[in-house]
Amino acid sequence: VVQYGVGPIGASIAQLMRQKCAIEICGAIDSDPAKVGRDLGDVVGAGDAPWGIPISDDEPRVLQQAPHVVIHSTSSSLPRVMDQLLACVRAGSCVVSTCEELAYPFRTNPALAEKLDAEAKAHGVAVVGTGVNPGFVMDKLAVTLAAESQRVEQVRISRVVNASNRRLPLQRKIGAGMTPDDFAASAANGTIRHVGLPESVAMIAHYLNLPVEEISEMIEPVIARERVSSDFLTVETGQVAGVHQIARGLSGGRDLVYLELQMYVGAKNPYDRIELQGHPAVSLMIPSGSHGDIATASVVVNSVPAILQAQPGLRTSCDLPIGFLSPTLETLPRWRTR
Amino acid sequence: VVQYGVGPIGASIAQLMRQKCAIEICGAIDSDPAKVGRDLGDVVGAGDAPWGIPISDDEPRVLQQAPHVVIHSTSSSLPRVMDQLLACVRAGSCVVSTCEELAYPFRTNPALAEKLDAEAKAHGVAVVGTGVNPGFVMDKLAVTLAAESQRVEQVRISRVVNASNRRLPLQRKIGAGMTPDDFAASAANGTIRHVGLPESVAMIAHYLNLPVEEISEMIEPVIARERVSSDFLTVETGQVAGVHQIARGLSGGRDLVYLELQMYVGAKNPYDRIELQGHPAVSLMIPSGSHGDIATASVVVNSVPAILQAQPGLRTSCDLPIGFLSPTLETLPRWRTR
Numbered sequence: 001v002v003q004y005g006v007g008p009i010g011a012s013i014a015q016l017m018r019q020k021c022a023i024e025i026c027g028a029i030d031s032d033p034a035k036v037g038r039d040l041g042d043v044v045g046a047g048d049a050p051w052g053i054p055i056s057d058d059e060p061r062v063l064q065q066a067p068h069v070v071i072h073s074t075s076s077s078l079p080r081v082m083d084q085l086l087a088c089v090r091a092g093s094c095v096v097s098t099c100e101e102l103a104y105p106f107r108t109n110p111a112l113a114e115k116l117d118a119e120a121k122a123h124g125v126a127v128v129g130t131g132v133n134p135g136f137v138m139d140k141l142a143v144t145l146a147a148e149s150q151r152v153e154q155v156r157i158s159r160v161v162n163a164s165n166r167r168l169p170l171q172r173k174i175g176a177g178m179t180p181d182d183f184a185a186s187a188a189n190g191t192i193r194h195v196g197l198p199e200s201v202a203m204i205a206h207y208l209n210l211p212v213e214e215i216s217e218m219i220e221p222v223i224a225r226e227r228v229s230s231d232f233l234t235v236e237t238g239q240v241a242g243v244h245q246i247a248r249g250l251s252g253g254r255d256l257v258y259l260e261l262q263m264y265v266g267a268k269n270p271y272d273r274i275e276l277q278g279h280p281a282v283s284l285m286i287p288s289g290s291h292g293d294i295a296t297a298s299v300v301v302n303s304v305p306a307i308l309q310a311q312p313g314l315r316t317s318c319d320l321p322i323g324f325l326s327p328t329l330e331t332l333p334r335w336r337t338r
Numbered sequence: 339v340v341q342y343g344v345g346p347i348g349a350s351i352a353q354l355m356r357q358k359c360a361i362e363i364c365g366a367i368d369s370d371p372a373k374v375g376r377d378l379g380d381v382v383g384a385g386d387a388p389w390g391i392p393i394s395d396d397e398p399r400v401l402q403q404a405p406h407v408v409i410h411s412t413s414s415s416l417p418r419v420m421d422q423l424l425a426c427v428r429a430g431s432c433v434v435s436t437c438e439e440l441a442y443p444f445r446t447n448p449a450l451a452e453k454l455d456a457e458a459k460a461h462g463v464a465v466v467g468t469g470v471n472p473g474f475v476m477d478k479l480a481v482t483l484a485a486e487s488q489r490v491e492q493v494r495i496s497r498v499v500n501a502s503n504r505r506l507p508l509q510r511k512i513g514a515g516m517t518p519d520d521f522a523a524s525a526a527n528g529t530i531r532h533v534g535l536p537e538s539v540a541m542i543a544h545y546l547n548l549p550v551e552e553i554s555e556m557i558e559p560v561i562a563r564e565r566v567s568s569d570f571l572t573v574e575t576g577q578v579a580g581v582h583q584i585a586r587g588l589s590g591g592r593d594l595v596y597l598e599l600q601m602y603v604g605a606k607n608p609y610d611r612i613e614l615q616g617h618p619a620v621s622l623m624i625p626s627g628s629h630g631d632i633a634t635a636s637v638v639v640n641s642v643p644a645i646l647q648a649q650p651g652l653r654t655s656c657d658l659p660i661g662f663l664s665p666t667l668e669t670l671p672r673w674r675t676r
Contacts, residue, residue, distance in 0.1 A: 016488055136485055144482050146662040147474055147640050148633040150354055209664030280632050285623045294618050295486040302485050321659055324484040326547030 102129025197247035228266030440467025566604030
């Protein structure tokens with residue numbers, strides 16, 4: 001496996017892969033001059049560093065090894081990472097990416113989705129965008145729960161994340177510490193935003209066959225009512241603590257899918273809740289919620305056996321079988337050239 | 339699709355299939371003389387009966403149509419239904435069965451599992467045993483949740499079911515209304531028991547790669563502390579209200595998997611709870627719990643598209659992709675002869 005992107009999430013994934021007997025990390029790509037040439041184990045802060053794996057910015061050279069899988073974790077934007085994904089596919093590698101817009105791009109980025117699907121099929125490899133959200137807790141888990149249901153009329157999912165103990169880039173991405181005015185400007189130009197809710201709406205609508213005509217998205221700040229601090233920053237009373245986002249899948253003005261995400265520094269009662277209205281109504285609760293970074297690394301690494309067995313093409317997290325990659329498991333499914 | 343077995347669960351499945359545009363019921367098998375020759379729609383109490391589908395006890399003749407799928411729902415015992423399953427497979431039909439011992443028979447009935455797997459492969463069809471429990475809430479859902487986890491050390495699942503509004507055969511099967519002495523005798527000879535917990539333990543151990551050496555099972559009565567009534571019977575104070583069962587997957591005397599099921603008339607706070615110990619610990623709660631009969635019919639019918647696309651052989655619910663069969667979906671995946 002090659003790790004493409006060694007930011008906080010990529011580092012967390014690399015550390016987890018290192019703990020799995022069945023995975024051998026054979027290379028790492030990053031363009032950051034502060035990391036290039038250094039050992040991957042050192043950069044991710046591993047106790048057993050060095051690993052003897054230099055981080056390289058020479059993508060063609062690293063991919064020349066034709067790794068079975070590339071774990072890709074560089075950006076939320078599909079247009080921005082398209083060339084990177086195509087390079088992996090053309091090297092004959094399956095790809096598991098944390099790019100949020102790749103989770104279900106068939107509706108939000110149809111042209112790129114089609115191109116990537118065609119190239120993946122041409123090279124006999126499978127590609128998926130996944131993570132905890134999008135990719136699991138606000139989409140795949142809801143579709144999984146629908147197995148208990150005879151008829152699903154509406155899906156409501158609410159996720160509250162305490163950003164206090166999350167990585168600094170995430171705290172910045174949700175606007176923690178900004179003034180409300182700065183937040184409004186940044187939200188308007190798209191720099192402040194958790195990416196992926198419209199993709200989750202589209203994914204749910206597809207797999208539950210809900211006739212969603214339109215997907216809307218709104219974002220507002222969560223304002224701190226008292227001074228709160230994280231390991232990295234302090235938010236004063238009246239400043240922005242994080243984001244409150246709602247994405248809706250609508251049909252004739254009615255919500256068929258309603259996703260609500262609150263992610264802010266100082267959230268006291270984090271949780272994930274899924275409610276399926278229909279026959280029978282069924283709901284599910286994850287007390288304390290799913291930890292964003294740890295769970296994303298888990299979902300990604302646990303997808304490695306599944307992506308090796310998937311049909312070639314652009315897949316979604318819902319297409320992949322469920323699975324867990326035990327640390328002690330010694331062999332992955334055999335890589336099948338098609 | 340042919341419905342094999344028209345007891346309460348089979349009837350509930352048939353009614354649900356009737357609501358799905360993509361499914362055509364082309365036959366029904368049952369050996370009960372009170373049902374043979376009657377219309378399936380009439381027997382299941384459908385509002386739109388008759389359906390023009392006579393119930394037949396002539397298995398070879400009904401299977402001669404080579405249905406794409408047989409939904410099988412006659413008994414919890416794999417040895418008892420083995421010939422029925424083989425007949426379906428030899429007719430070239432995929433099978434989705436509610437036989438609890440079929441959910442994961444590789445450990446509890448290895449010889450029968452091997453035979454069935456070989457015959458299914460020889461005939462290019464896939465077979466699965468599923469339902470809500472075993473098949474979903476005490477196994478597949480836990481394995482699904484493990485996607486969020488980096489390391490799972492122990493699985494604990496607790497399910498409390500209120501049997502008050504369940505079918506009479508289930509109330510009888512859990513001993514409701516018996517004296518404690520009669521219960522002890524019936525539990526000892528195996529006639530009182532919810533079947534499937536050891537299969538769920540074995541399934542979880544397999545998919546999470548937990549080194550379970552031994553599976554133990556115990557059963558005790560839940561004694562009514564006050565008089566409780568269901569639609570079908572009354573349980574006096576001091577009589578048996580239902581069962582309390584525990585199945586454990588052990589390694590060196592330590593529980594790696596601990597499943598606890600309480601199913602009794604008058605249970606006031608039903609719920610399903612899954613707890614994964616490990617890194618990170620994660621738990622999931624279904625308030626009010628999954629309804630046994632409705633959810634079993636749902637899980638079975640929602641599995642129809644997946645079984646048509648599954649690799650030939652004996653599969654498990656964890657092997658099948660997640661999925662939901664919308665009532666309005668018009669076509670199933672094309673049946674692929676192998």
